[in-house]
Amino acid sequence: QKEVEQNSGPLSVPEGAIASLNCTYSDRVSQSFFWYRQYSGKSPELIMSIYSNGDKEDGRFTAQLNKASQYVSLLIRDSQPSDSATYLCAVAPYSNSGYALNFGKGTSLLVTP
């Protein structure tokens, strides 16, 4: 079973701070990595994809990937109360039957005004 691990939280940060969300995965040959945001009672929404080592920035979001350490993170700069949600990490294995993703259970983020 391919594992994707996330701290469940809640992670509480003050408004304007940087929120750092972490994810580790067990399948060393995984190729594609995703972050989804899920508001309470809603479905997951894709916010970041990353495929190669290093950083990828999109607005206030930065995804970081380190394949050697099997670690992917999401940084949210200038956190806003509207960022309060659960963030799911997802990983696409290299040997993929049917293109299914492996999801972590998510980290709950609370941004306090």
Next chain:
Amino acid sequence: DVKVTQSSRYLVKRTGEKVFLECVQDMDHENMFWYRQDPGLGLRLIYFSYDVKMKEKGDIPEGYSVSREKKERFSLILESASTNQTSMYLCASSSHRRTTYEQYFGPGTRLTVT
């Protein structure tokens, strides 16, 4: 924009009923997925399909079946609903022409079985 729609946002059924959940995507995606999501258990894959009439079991297929007669439509069937199938059901789709595996989710169906 990718659009995935699901037939109902909320559904209440009785134990033993046959339940149909439908999902439609408008992006010509080959792959479609059914998940259920429960507090503390995360997203769990029930079934997926990578082509018309093709299906693969996910992690928790017991008590469920699926149908994919057209590329854009993927149905989840609860043959005889039970209370332990009360959950949020999420459909997703992706393309394998693009080897990036990004999945896009529908709004979800919250099913209550009484």
